[in-house]
Amino acid sequence: MVSLRCKMVVKEELKKLGIPYASVELGTVDLLSKITRRQREILKSSLAGCGLQLLDDKKQILIEKIKNVIVEMIHYTDELPKVNYSDYISEKLNLDYTYLSNCFSDVKGITIQQYIIFHKIERVKELLLYDELNLTEISYKLNYSSVAHLSNQFKKVTGLTPTYFKTLKKKRRQNLENL
Template sequence: MKLYIKNMVCSRCIMVVKTELEKLGLQPLDVQLGEVELAQGANITSSLDQIEAALHKFGFELLTDKKKQLTEQIKTAIIELVHYPAEALKINLSDYLSGRLHLEYAHLSTVFSDTEHNTIEKFFIQQKIEKVKELLTYGEQSLSEIAYLLNYSSVAHLSTQFKKVCGVTPSVYKAGQFSGRKPLDEV
């Protein structure tokens, strides 16, 4: 049986969810960002309220609505793509999501927009900008290296998009005159 959980964005989230489920006597077979696989005969119907309460303490939400579950899967796929890439981000987003979730992109886009009141593309851009903020904060890479890593066509394109989302240029942000990183679950 699968549980879908909102606001899981990092490996610490996985650890917390796994620990909380184990405290409730459930033995998760697999815990990934946004999803938990429980053993096939696990009777959790009587435990759903307990699971919900345990997860809620840490800012997680148990998702039972199919559209919200799919939306969370889309968000998780984008977060993994942007924040935990295996290589430079050189992939067509619609192809990536369709292949990963085995659904037509038009359907994914409609469900996401209906649920989030935002487009997949805007969410993707917001995630990329949060990654840019993170990389600028560390100061280990130049803006042109960051632009390449996140598949921007140029530094100018990255800077324009950054300013549109944040209201300041990457240079102003890096100089420390602006703060505003958001937790991934709030983007």
């Protein structure tokens, strides 16, 4: 689950199936009691019908946790952490960053850093389309060392300059779930 909408869908499905839960967070559900194999299969099927996946593989679950930390950090906080992203992710998941990085690269085929960059660029697009902040403010908000660094990274990922992108407004943001 990488969006608030996903959380709502999961809550709805759990409610429909009468499965009591304590909390639903991005990527995790805390159930109040164990569910039967049959309930699990029904839940898996109903979530698949909504475009969501119930994960069984521990490595895949870890990858989802990493993705969720990154999504929350970039899209749902007002200010990015001032520490290295590697330290932040490692601290949040209470695991060694090298281990996390190796698992992530093995499964996703890209590095955690590349994943962070893709999400930061999506956030830049969003902020450009809102038209509330200028590039200097956006670069500061997303912890870029300079506007030039943000612009270079933006162009490298999108093929466009931030200014040109802003004038287009036709090129819409990708769904977070597709990154």
